[in-house]
Amino acid sequence: MMEIKKDESSSATSLWSKNFLLLIFGNFFVYQGILMLIPTFPLYIKQIGGNDLEASLPFAVVSISALIVRSISGNAADTYGRRPLLIIGMSLLIIFNCSYFLVSGMAIILVLRFCQGIGWGMTSTVLATIMSDIVSAKRRGEGTGYFALSIILGTSFATVLGIEAMKRYNFDVILTISTILVALGMALTQGISIAPIPKLHKSKPITQGFSWNDLFEKNALLPAFLCFLHSITFGGIMSFIILFGQETGIENVGLYFVGHVSMILISRPFAGKLFDRKGHSFVIIPGVLLMIIGLFILSYATSMYSLVAASLCYGLGYGAAHPSLQAWAIQRSPEERKGAANGTFLSSLDLGYAVGAVLLGLIATHTNYATMYRISVLFLVVFAVIYGYHLIKAKQDSVNENEYDEESA
DSSP states (O other), X not given: OOSBOOOTTOOTTOOOXXXXXXXXXXXXXXXXXXXXXXXXXXXXXXXXXXXXXXXXXXXXXXXXXXXXXXXXXXXXXXXXXXXXXXXXXXXXXXHHHHHGGGOOOHXXXXXXXXXXXXXXXXHHHHXXXXXXXXXXXXXXXXXXXXXXXXXXXXXHHHHHHHHHHHHHSOHHHHHHHHHHHHHHHHXXXXXXXBOOGGGSOOSSOGGGOOOHHHHSOGGGHHHHHHHHHHHHHHHHHHHHHHHHHHHHTOSOTTHHHHHHHHHHHHHHXXXXXXXXHHOTHHHHHHHHHHHHHHHHHHHTOOSHHHHHHHHHXXXXXXXHHHHHHHHHHHHTSOGGGHHHHHXXXXXXXXXXXXXXXXXXXXXXXXXXXXXXXXXXXXXHHHHHHHHHHHHHHHHHHHHHHHHHHHHHO
């Protein structure tokens, strides 16, 4: 049974219900609050004496702990309900956010970031699962696209806000703003109508015991792996764009995310509808090609003009490809496994961010940030090869199946 209560005035295919509006605005504030720490933590770490590798660790650590808990949270949401996990997750975000006011040592910061990542993994997974409950199957591409838009806008605004606040104030001010935004998001999402836990569909009897198959949804693995590959590149952009600007002498690098967001806003009205009408390949293929072009331009950027050009290309591609991958992951999975499917997909997102922050940070340490971005293009090339192979194989399997049906007839 569907956990989220439908608005009585809504039809089966309506999208802009009260529940959906509360979800996307609450999700926007939560992502903005938490992710404004990503571009500012590296600068803060370097201010207290850390090197490039150490500067990447707070992002990597929170991604790793979120990765560990995501699939567990997705399965628990399918079994025990959305509301309890949502409250616990957001409470952990706020508690550990406030704890940074009291510490300054690198080791304790990493411990706190790991603990906060648990709350982040729970919160983001449950919010995505609630989204897949609310949005009807007929409008899944469009609905997932707008939900992803709230994430991308929250991420991009968080980066700009964090950069500007870090210039004018200090890290304590950033922590204060971050905490307020998460609390606002928590207040909004608590207004979503959720049915009581006993009405939930149990994905399996408890007596069957633990199984790794409960944690990961195998049907979502291919979209999740592709998400992992492109998330490595976006993790590199978010983690090091400020330091890249310092290296190249480009001021106001926060404008990169203005172009990024602008293209996403332009792409959202048609990309989700195109997914629903034509399928994922019509959106993902041009998306990954635009991301490759954008990264190449960024790696050679020496002025504000080339930086903005890079953001326009990458932003348009990311805005098309990322939500389409998530919608595809849900589409491929059984209805009763939507929580596990979202957990699997978002786990790949965290893993990509973590690998991107650490691996690309190591590359930058031994080369420079421009070379680092150039090398990161290879991950998108691998993405294109794997996705292209899947499309060719799926088409060939379809042809063989049709031939078999004709012979049987």
